Amino acid sequence: MAFEDVSFELGYGEVFGFLGPNGAGKTTTVRTLGTLIAPTSGSATVAGVRLTPENGMEIRRRISIMPEAPGLYLRLSVLENLQCFADLYGVPDVRERIEQALRSVNLAERAHDLCGTLSKGLRQRVALARALLSDPEVLFLDEPTSGLDPLATRDVHELIAALGSGGVTIFLTTHRLEEAERLCDRVAILNTTLRTVGRPEDLRDRLFAKSLTVRTRAPLAEPGRIFGGLPAVESWSADGAAAYVVAVSDAGVAAPAVTRALVQAGADVLSIGESRHSLEDIYLELIDEDVEAGRRGR
C-alpha cells in the first residue's frame, strides 16, 4: 500500500503543497490522480471529473503533470519536443501556444537547441513549458526542483510563483519545506497517511503554543516575579543563560506587558519577539510523532 486515508480538496487557483519524506506516497498520489495508476480503493474527483478508468482520457485532457525527471526527447530540439506534446494534447494554434509557453519559462531564444545540450535546470524549464502547453486546469508538479542547483531552483521557484499568481491551480509535491513555505497557499503533510492539511500559519497555531522569545543582556534575578501574573502570559521557561520563552495566549496583549515589566525590573532587553515556527518545525513534529508511534508499536 503506497498511501491510504488521504483526503483533501483543492480550490481553483490555489497552490497546494504536498509534503512528505521519501517513500511517503507523494508521487504515487500524483500518478493516481493523473490516471497513470489505478487506485485500489477510495474515490477522487480531478478537475471536476470523477476518477474512473472510463474518465482517464477526459482527466488527462484537463490536467498536466510534470514528473520528477523531465523526460524530454534529448535528440529532439526544444521546439520539436513541444510540437509533439502540443499535438498530443490537441492544442489549437500550436505555434502561438508554444511561443507563449517558451516565453513564460524564458526560453524563447533556445527553441531550436537540442534538449540533450541543455543544462538540468533548462531541461526542467522545458518540461514546465511542456506542462503549460495545454493550459491545464490543474498542474501537477512532482518535485520540480529535485537535483537542481540553488540558482536553477530559484528560477523554477520564480516560475511557479508567477504561475500561481496567474491563477493556475498547482499541486506541488516536494520534500523541500522552504519551497512549500514560499510557494504554497496550503500544504498537506503525508507520511503514507495524511498527517495534516491547512495553511502553514494555521498549522503552526494548531501544533505549537504561541510564545514570545525574550533576550536580555544578563540573566534576570527573579524571572518568575517579572513574568508571573502578566495579562495573556500563561507560563515561562528559560532558554539558555539570558533567554526566556514565554507562553502566551495573545501575543499582541502579552508583548507590551512583558516589555513594560522587564523595563520596570531594570533589565537590559536585547530583543523581544514572537517565536516563529517554520514549516520545518511542523513537519518534523509530525514525522517525529510517526517515528515515535512506530517505535512504541514495535
Added chain:
Amino acid sequence: MSRRRIGAIFRKELREYRRNRSLVVGMAIIPLVFLAQPLVSVFALPASASAQLAHRHELLYLLAIPALAPGLMAAYSVVGERQQGTLEPVLTTPIRREELLLGKALAVFLPSLAVSYAVYALFLACTALFASPGVAPALIRVPDIVAQVIFTPLIAGWSIWLAIGISTRASEVRVAQQLSMLASLPSVAVTSLIAFDVIPASLRLAAALGVVLLILDRVGWRLTSAMFDRERLIVGTK
C-alpha cells in the same frame, strides 16, 4: 482514434530514429548482409545455369529483410522510451494506447518498407547489369516481383507487432531486440524454404500465406495494445 496524435508520435519517432546512430547502423547492416549473400551466389552462376534456376526464387530470400530489420527498431520503441524516462510524460497526455502503438509501428513500418524495396531494386539492378547472360531473365520473374511487393509489408507488419509486443514486456532494450530477432526467425525460415524450393511456391500457397499474415497483422495490433499496461510500464512491477 486521433490522426493528429498518431501523427505526433510518428513524426517524433522518425526524428528520434534518424538521430540515433546505433539504430540506423543496425537497420542498415541487416539488409546489406541479406543482399550480399544472394548477389555473390548470382554473380557466381555461369550462363549455362539459367535452366536450373527455373524453380528457384532467389528474390524471395530477400524477404528476410522485412522480417528482421524492423524488429530492431520496433523492439526499442517502448522499452527504450521507458529506459530514457520519456514514456511517463507521454502517458500523462490524452493519448490512447492504440494510437501510441500505431504511431510507433508506422514510424518503423515506412522506413522498413523503403529500405526493403530499395534493396530489392538494387538486387534487380545488379543482377540485370552484372550477372552472366541468361541468368537475369531466369531469376527476375514477374510473379516473384509481385510476391515481393505484396509480402514485404505483410511480413514487416507482423515483425513489428511481435517486436513491439516484446518491447512492452521487456525490461531492457537489448533483451527486447534479441527476443524480437528470435521471434522473427520463423518468418525467415518460411521465406527461405520457399526461395530454395523446399516448399514449392504456388498461387494457392501465396494466397493462404497472404491471408494468414493479414490476420496476424490485425490481431498483432489488438493483442499488443491489450498487452500495453500503463501502470506496469510506469511503476515497473505488477
